Amino acid sequence: xxxxxKKGRALNSSYQAGNILKEYWEDAxxxxxxxxxxxxxxxxxxxxxxxxxxxFPVYPENYSAIIASIQRAQEFCEEAEQRGFSNxxxxxxxxxxxxxxxxxxxDPGLPFGGIPRPDMLITTxxxxxxxxxxxxxxxxxFKVPLFVxxxxxxxxxxxxxxxxxxxxxxxELIPIMESKLGVRFQEDKFLEALKLxxxxxxxxxxxxxxxxxxxxxxxxxxxxxxxxxLVAMLGSSRPIAFFKQLLEEARECVKAGKGAxxxxxxxxxxxxxxxxxxxxFFSDVEDQNIIFTYETYLKYVWGGRMDLSDPWTAFANxxxxxxxxxxxxxxxxxxxxxxxKFKLDGFVFHENHSCKRxxxxxxxxxxxxxEKLGVPSLFIHSDMADPRAFSExxxxxxxxxxxxxxxxxxx
Amino acid sequence: xxxxxxxxxxxxxxxxEERLMFYxxxxxxxxxxxxxxxxxxxxxxxxxxxxGLGGEEQALRCLADTCAKAGISREQVVCVYGTGxxxxxxxxxxxxxxxxxxxxxxxxxxxxEVRTIIDIGGQDSKGIRLDDRGEVxxxxxxxxxxxxxGRFLETMAHALQISLEDIGNYALLAxxxxxxxxxxxxxxxxxxxxxxxxxxxxxxILLGICQSIVDRVxxxxxxxxxxxPVAMTGGVALNRAVVKLMGDRLGCPILLPPDxxxxxxxxxxxxxxxxxxxxxxx
Ligand SMILES: Nc1ncnc2c1ncn2[C@@H]1O[C@H](COP(=O)(O)OP(=O)(O)OP(=O)(O)O)[C@@H](O)[C@H]1O
Ligand code: SF4
Ligand SMILES: [Mg+2]
Numbered sequence: 077x078x079x080x081x082k083k084g085r086a087l088n089s090s091y092q093a094g095n096i097l098k099e100y101w102e103d104a105x106x107x108x109x110x111x112x113x114x115x116x117x118x119x120x121x122x123x124x125x126x127x128x129x130x131x132f133p134v135y136p137e138n139y140s141a142i143i144a145s146i147q148r149a150q151e152f153c154e155e156a157e158q159r160g161f162s163n164x165x166x167x168x169x170x171x172x173x174x175x176x177x178x179x180x181x182x183d184p185g186l187p188f189g190g191i192p193r194p195d196m197l198i199t200t201x202x203x204x205x206x207x208x209x210x211x212x213x214x215x216x217x218f219k220v221p222l223f224v225x226x227x228x229x230x231x232x233x234x235x236x237x238x239x240x241x242x243x244x245x246x247x248e249l250i251p252i253m254e255s256k257l258g259v260r261f262q263e264d265k266f267l268e269a270l271k272l273x274x275x276x277x278x279x280x281x282x283x284x285x286x287x288x289x290x291x292x293x294x295x296x297x298x299x300x301x302x303x304x305x306l307v308a309m310l311g312s313s314r315p316i317a318f319f320k321q322l323l324e325e326a327r328e329c330v331k332a333g334k335g336a337x338x339x340x341x342x343x344x345x346x347x348x349x350x351x352x353x354x355x356x357f358f359s360d361v362e363d364q365n366i367i368f369t370y371e372t373y374l375k376y377v378w379g380g381r382m383d384l385s386d387p388w389t390a391f392a393n394x395x396x397x398x399x400x401x402x403x404x405x406x407x408x409x410x411x412x413x414x415x416x417k418f419k420l421d422g423f424v425f426h427e428n429h430s431c432k433r434x435x436x437x438x439x440x441x442x443x444x445x446x447e448k449l450g451v452p453s454l455f456i457h458s459d460m461a462d463p464r465a466f467s468e469x470x471x472x473x474x475x476x477x478x479x480x481x482x483x484x485x486x487x
Numbered sequence: 488x489x490x491x492x493x494x495x496x497x498x499x500x501x502x503x504e505e506r507l508m509f510y511x512x513x514x515x516x517x518x519x520x521x522x523x524x525x526x527x528x529x530x531x532x533x534x535x536x537x538x539g540l541g542g543e544e545q546a547l548r549c550l551a552d553t554c555a556k557a558g559i560s561r562e563q564v565v566c567v568y569g570t571g572x573x574x575x576x577x578x579x580x581x582x583x584x585x586x587x588x589x590x591x592x593x594x595x596x597x598x599x600e601v602r603t604i605i606d607i608g609g610q611d612s613k614g615i616r617l618d619d620r621g622e623v624x625x626x627x628x629x630x631x632x633x634x635x636x637g638r639f640l641e642t643m644a645h646a647l648q649i650s651l652e653d654i655g656n657y658a659l660l661a662x663x664x665x666x667x668x669x670x671x672x673x674x675x676x677x678x679x680x681x682x683x684x685x686x687x688x689x690x691x692i693l694l695g696i697c698q699s700i701v702d703r704v705x706x707x708x709x710x711x712x713x714x715x716p717v718a719m720t721g722g723v724a725l726n727r728a729v730v731k732l733m734g735d736r737l738g739c740p741i742l743l744p745p746d747x748x749x750x751x752x753x754x755x756x757x758x759x760x761x762x763x764x765x766x767x768x769x
Contacts, residue, residue: 470611473611473628476585481626
């Protein structure tokens with residue numbers, strides 16, 4: 077196995093990602109300094125609503141991922157655990173609670189000057205219930221209102237009663253936000269936010285689709301760094317220019333037959349949240365004529381197209397149609413259709429200790445793709461933020477053996 | 488001595504007389520470093536030493552000792568392949584491969600009919616399924632802790648002040664096991680000590696220890712789908728009780744290569760030979 081010298085980004089525009097992230101956290105702090113409302117929110121909340129109402133959506137989940145990426149998650153996890161939070165709780169929550177209950181969200185040692193204080197907490201049951209319990213613990217500390225958007229688990233297509241249930245929750249949320257945060261809902265602004273969200277999502281999905289090309293223009297290591305605007309900024313105009321540039325570059329690469337890795341031989345898919353403290357896991361593999369070119373996390377968790385001729389229906393569909401809210405059957409069906417499309421030779425399932433809702437059904441999926449497509453898979457047991465869950469030696473052997481298996485199969 | 492086994496003689500006699508080129512495989516395991524020197528037609532010598540902190544130097548010494556046993560000079564070894572936990576730290580081998588592949592290749596050469604291998608070493612337990620060409624078809628291994636590995640047995644041997652070699656023999660004298668329920672090696676050690684303090688029968692405790700290894704490892708192996716014939720490799724395959732209990736658990740006989748601890752190094756040596764004879768990095 078040759079170790080080549082470290083390469084830069086495959087797409088030049090990817091270098092902007094760090095700045096966008098920095099600006100977002102600076103904007104959040106400025107927003108608060110100007111006396112405007114901040115909501116702490118979580119994955120799969122109705123984000124377009126917040127941007128349209130002038131409520132800045134702050135993502136502690138993202139902040140926990142940043143903490144993990146700068147190799148500091150363990151200290152905050154331990155801080156939370158010492159205060160009685162179980163090691164089995166989602167590590168995003170442990171990092172966040174460790175920050176809050178330790179030296180506090182404004183500790184000068186924290187990146188971007190810390191996390192702005194919440195005026196309201198908004199979450200949803202769509203991804204999981206830990207999120208709800210986490211927000212309840214945060215509410216104890218900050219004594220601010222908490223709203224939980226309920227939703228049912230779905231099988232596509234989304235059914236009318238599922239949509240109505242979801243929209244009923246949104247109709248309840250809006251007046252509460254208005255009264256608690258002193259903001260006003262304006263439908264035209266909301267529709268404008270939906271348009272921006274849809275445009276950004278369209279660009280992103282097209283960008284992911286370019287990666288079905290052989291060779292693939294960009295790998296997982298790089299794309300995991302580019303996803304942030306899709307997580308936190310849908311409904312604002314910021315993601316659009318960025319994704320447009322990425323898409324243009326990726327298309328040019330595809331046209332020129334230029335791959336992100338030299339002499340691409342093996343194509344892999346990845347399931348579940350990446351190990352933020354160890355994105356090197358991707359780049360180490362991507363140094364060896366192998367590319368990770370597909371991720372459920374990047375394709376089905378954030379963003380989604382909306383048919384704006386019927387905006388409320390489209391809005392509800394978009395928010396319910398996310399991987400974490402899929403039944404096992406829906407997940408399996410999705411993989412069975414995407415794996416051939418992306419021409420994947422193998423699939424790596426991250427058995428994420430934290431995100432059980434994501435890891436649900438992985439074994440069923442692995443069996444299905446082996447039996448129906450003859451595509452082998454590998455399980456890496458670890459965690460997205462807590463590095464204590466990762467076994468370096470064992471994971472390396474497994475990955476190496478998996479690559480050997482795929483190479484032998486190709487011969 | 489294992490090289491008097493039939494299988495070995497058959498392999499050895501199958502070939503020609505002239506042996507000018509030699510190949511070596513080195514399995515730098517977490518617990519033991521194993522080397523095999525291979526001539527054109529078979530194994531010339533093998534050697535096992537504790538890995539310790541020796542690193543590259545230790546591995547080179549192991550190889551030198553094996554060459555001495557084989558009656559050849561180190562220079563006559565034209566190609567070396569590495570495997571095992573320390574494979575990436577060794578500079579001298581031409582290339583390295585995972586233990587899973589190496590055990591697969593080694594076992595396939597010795598026992599071509601085998602379709603499932605259970606390798607239990609010092610800190611890893613692995614299940615490996617082979618196709619009829621001896622290629623790895625599926626595999627799984629422990630990735631969180633050392634329960635169900637040789638390290639567990641070493642801790643227990645220490646706690647009970649008995650030699651590793653004797654654990655299996657004494658365990659087989661018991662008719663029923665004393666249950667050892669802790670998965671954690673450290674907790675299991677205190678559990679075992681408390682069994683001793685309560686005056687439980689020693690052989691039965693030992694059988695319980697071996698049973699607990701089998702309980703852990705059979706889960707890993709079953710997750711890949713067991714296809715008979717099944718073979719065991721790694722140092723723990725030298726423990727007769729573990730082998731017997733594993734066969735009972737899986738409901739099929741367990742085949743043992745003549746020297747189960749060196750099959751990884753053998754596989755590496757075979758790949759070194761392929762490297763030279765096929766003129767390419769395989
Ligand atoms: N004579 C013996 N009887 C019983 N068990 C033994 C004997 N010799 C070694 N072992 C066991 O074998 C283990 C070492 O096996 P092996 O050499 O296959 O491990 P390794 O390859 O170094 O480890 P790993 O593959 O986990 O990195 C020891 O931990 C010990 O428990
Ligand atoms: S468990 Fe998963 S879905 Fe739930 S908060 Fe954590 S990362 Fe999000
Ligand atoms: Mg070994």
